Amino acid sequence: MGVATPITPLFLGSLFQAAFGQLLTSPRGANMKNYKSEPTDKIETNLHIARMFLETPTAVPLAEEIVLQDLAQNCTYRKRAAVHRLLLAFFVEGFFEVKLKQQTLLADEKSAIVEFIFFGCHNGVFMSIPPTGQRVAVPMVLVCHIADGSIQQISWYYDAGTLLRQLGLAL
Numbered sequence: 001m002g003v004a005t006p007i008t009p010l011f012l013g014s015l016f017q018a019a020f021g022q023l024l025t026s027p028r029g030a031n032m033k034n035y036k037s038e039p040t041d042k043i044e045t046n047l048h049i050a051r052m053f054l055e056t057p058t059a060v061p062l063a064e065e066i067v068l069q070d071l072a073q074n075c076t077y078r079k080r081a082a083v084h085r086l087l088l089a090f091f092v093e094g095f096f097e098v099k100l101k102q103q104t105l106l107a108d109e110k111s112a113i114v115e116f117i118f119f120g121c122h123n124g125v126f127m128s129i130p131p132t133g134q135r136v137a138v139p140m141v142l143v144c145h146i147a148d149g150s151i152q153q154i155s156w157y158y159d160a161g162t163l164l165r166q167l168g169l170a171l
Contacts, residue, residue, distance in 0.1 A: 042109040046146050050112035054100045057091045061150040072160035094126025114142045136166040
């Protein structure tokens with residue numbers, strides 16, 4: 001097995017730059033190489049959608065044909081209703097006192113990347129797991145592809161083992 005690369009703002013910025021050719025905004029507004037001084041309306045819209053996720057994850061605009069890949073669980077969710085049910089399970093029904101603490105927020109004209117720490121108390125049924133009462137703090141990253149003001153595709157990264165250990169369900 002190889003050594004895992006830690007997810008840091010610098011790593012995410014490099015990943016974003018490699019994927020999309022330029023870095024258009026940065027964590028905490030810092031100036032970075034290739035930063036555009038006058039973002040387009042699309043970039044502002046994508047940043048707004050990413051910020052909306054951090055404030056109210058179940059209220060973000062999802063395309064009807066959205067595809068969400070939960071890379072931690074190796075699951076794919078298709079269509080707005082299925083993705084919305086997943087977001088409800090994580091951020092409303094399974095965990096209470098939910099807080100998403102922004103670490104990094106990046107966007108270009110087609111995408112947004114949100115790195116955050118998910119905090120919550122497991123007081124509801126979550127993916128068939130009965131409430132444990134345990135508090136969790138799990139780093140997560142969403143890579144969102146956005147068109148026409150709604151999210152078309154999400155790649156969701158987090159360590160399921162970390163979540164399960166914090167729930168007392170894994171070594």
